[in-house]
Amino acid sequence: MGFQSMSNAPIAFTLADWQQAFRDGQSPAELLHHLRLELSAADNAWIALASEAQLNAQLDGLSTLLESANGELSTLPLYGVPFAIKDNIDAAGWPTTAACPEFAYTAATDATVVAKLRAAGAILIGKTNLDQFATGLVGTRSPYGAVANSFNAAYVSGGSSSGSASVVARGLVPFALGTDTAGSGRVPAGFNNIVGLKPSKGWLSTTGLVPACRSLDCISIFALTVADAQCVAQIAGGYDASDAYSRQNPNRAPVNMPAAPKLAIPDQLEFFGDSQNQAVFEQAIKRLRELGATITPIDFSPFRALAEQLYYGSWVAERAVALDDMLKNQPHAINPVVRGIVENGLKYSACDAYKAEYIRAELSRQINDALAGFDALVVPTSPTIRTLAEMEAEPVLFNSQFGTYTNFTNLADLSALALPAGMRSDGLPAGITLIAPAWHDQALAAFGQRWQHALNLPLGATGRALPAATPSNSPAPGCVRVAVVGAHLTGMPLNHQLTSRDAVLVEQTLTAPSYNLYALPGTVPPKPGLARVTADGAAIIVELWDIPLARFGEFVAEIPAPLGIGNLSLTDGRSVKGFICEPYALSGARNITSFGGWRSFIASQQQG
Known part of the structure; x- marks a missing residue:
């Protein structure tokens, strides 16, 4: 890791780089003031940049946060990390313009997501340009x-979140x-070779967001890596009672994809x-197949019909509201x-809106049914640029x-x-x-990380190589990690x-060397019992x-006596939920520990 510019401003840093810099003892004030001086108000990706006073006030708040955390940086995952927000999102003391100076007001409080990020230690460095009132996918209506494309200034950056994508x-x-x-x-992520996380509606609160279509709006995240985008989403997300459209995550969706996804x-x-x-898309499909995916064409007509409703039906009336x-x-x-688009909403009646x-409901059902499996x-x-x-x-057709x-x-x-997919022949x-x-956000992010590391493209327009993957042994949020030893293998x-129940295989591993495995008599289908012992144990x-x-409760409800779920120790010191057996059932059961696992024992029986 090192500074990326002659001015010592930390350019092209990922979250891990920022975290490492502060673990190494570097000063947030020094790095962030270097960065602030590197940024230019003449760069029209920005609408507002933090003043020296605003930055110092945030740095004072950061010091207070660290004192409250007893100096433990690990409790502030975004400690000192600079970020930007689209200028239709509120930050206390900053003007919110939605790219319309006549609309501007000074926000009294942070948007919920901004407050959460600041509470984790992040520092707001600026507010970014956008298609006015978030109406457009182009980045030119401001x-x-x-805002120019970060690879070729003759091309559009994509919108409406043009400035946010550009600065990342x-x-x-x-x-x-x-x-x-x-x-x-x-769209701006695709046009600028970065990651764009569009969360499930209601995961990230929209309190403090100037609405475009309030029932559809999502606050999204741009980052150089999928891992960074997902980390930020986990911090910024969560139920917010002040947002009528906020939802609790039901935690029923898979948190990963199989090794060979469909x-x-x-x-x-x-x-x-x-x-x-x-050509880039066709190459991406080829690469997905090489990574083990099965690719199946499906009828796209309901998706296309629903897409047309957004601007060519009465849904545009929500923008007029x-x-x-x-x-x-x-x-x-x-x-x-923008006015021409929004004024179209005034011609629709309440009856049109219900129709x-x-x-929408009919096509949405068809779409979700089509995606099942x-x-x-x-x-x-985007199909084009x-x-x-x-x-x-x-301006409207394209x-x-x-x-x-x-x-x-x-x-x-x-x-x-x-996700980035590759470079066109024109660069x-x-x-x-x-x-x-x-x-399904977590599953998409898990596969997205696999995809990004398989392609190994440079980060955004920085020319910097993608950092090596840092595997985590921790289970994903919203799931229970369970060790299975027998008939569930x-x-x-x-x-x-x-x-x-949408469970996903993580890995094959070993228990700590302190268990015995038994073949339980009379079980259908045949099942083993795993028991912790104080002597003569082995890794299973x-x-x-x-x-x-x-879904965990449903799974546990199907486990018959004498089996149950308890805490299991693994060979690397981790503790997970896993199958255990009541001691009474082991009397007279055959000790099969020497086989090392249930699969080897079953194979021996079949050979016999």
């Missing part, structure tokens, strides 16, 4: 100027908040003549393209093309993760997006009790499975 892609901050209603948290793709793909984006005061009192302050909701849908993040000049000539594979997602209550990036039902008769082969937390 009085502060069009260039390594100015390790992560930034955007928003996503129709794809604004994904992935769907659209049966008919449209690239609007963009052969370069098509959000801008009601501006449309009545200051219509000419609104960007003409649109019935269509798949781990994710894979689509191009356009130059700034092209966008000026066709914007609509960008939303081909994004507009349906929030209407259908899906989670999504935009521009292109991306893919993984889409799955609500609350892969390929064994009761393994379906795990797989039918087990498999570790992650079961969604809400």
Whole structure:
């Protein structure tokens, strides 16, 4: 790790780099003041940058946080880490403009997500440019100027979260908040070679967000790596009673994908003549197959029909509701393209809105049914990219093309993760997006990390290599890690009790060398009993499975006596839940510890 510019500003740092810098004793004040001086108000990705006084006030607050944590950096996972937010998200004492100066106000309090990030030690360094009122996928509809693509300034950056994507892609901050209603948290990621996490609706609170379509809005996360985006989401997310659309995670979804995932793709793909984006996508599908995925085309017509509802049906009326005061009192302050789109919402009646909701519900059901049995849908993040000049000539048509594979997602209550997929022959990036039902965010992120390390592309536009993966032995949030030793092993008769509950195999490993294994007489199907002993113990082969937390009780309810679930010690010192056996059942049972595991014992019986 090292500074990436002559001014000693920490450019292209990931979260791990920032964390390591502070573990090494470097000063947050020194690093962040270096960074602030590196940033330029002339860079139109920014609408506002932290003043010296604002930065110092935050650094004082950071010192207080560290004192409260007794100096333990580990309790502040974002200690000293700079971040940016899209300027339709509130930060106390900062103006919120939504890229409309006439609309601007100074926020009295932090948005819930901003408050959570600051409580974890993060430092707000600036607020970023956007398509005005988050209406657009282009990054050009702003009085502060069009944000250029970070690879080629002749091309669009994507929007509406254009500034947030740009500052992350260039390594100015390790992560930034955007928003996503129709794809604004994904399209800019694809155009700038970064990660865009579009969470399940209601996971990240929208309290303190200027609404675009309040029932659909999500606060999204841009980062250089999937691991960083997921880390930030875990900190920023969670139920918020102040947000009427906030939801508790039911913890029923898988937290990972199988080694050989089942992935769907659209049966008919449209690239609007963009052969370069098509080539990157086809190469990505080939790579997914090489990684073990099964790829199956599915009928994309309900997805396409739902996407069209967002702007060509009465759903656009929700945008008119959000801008009601501006449309009545200051219509000419609104960007003409944005105003033209939003004013279309005024022509619809309440009856039209109900009819649109019935269509949404029907198509959403069809979409979720179509995705059942798949781990994710894979689509191009955008079918094409356009130059700034092209966008000026066709601002509505080309914007609509960008939303081909994004507009349906929030209407259908899906989670999504935009990932870098490779470089076009002209040097521009292109991306893919993984889409799955609500609350599959953790599974998408787990596979996204595998994908990112398999491709090993440079980070954003920084030219920096992707850091090596840092494996974690900790179970993912929202699951229980269970060690199975017998009939629930892969390929064994009761393994379906795990797989039918979306449990995912993590690894095969060994218990601590302090167990005996017994073949229990009279059990159907045959089952072993595992018992901890004080002498003559051995390490026994087990498999570790992650079961969604809400499904764990169902699983345990099917376990018959004399078996149960207790705490099991592994050879590397970890403790997990695992199968144990009541002592009374071991009397007269055959000790099969010498086989080292149930599978070897079963094989010996079959050979006999």
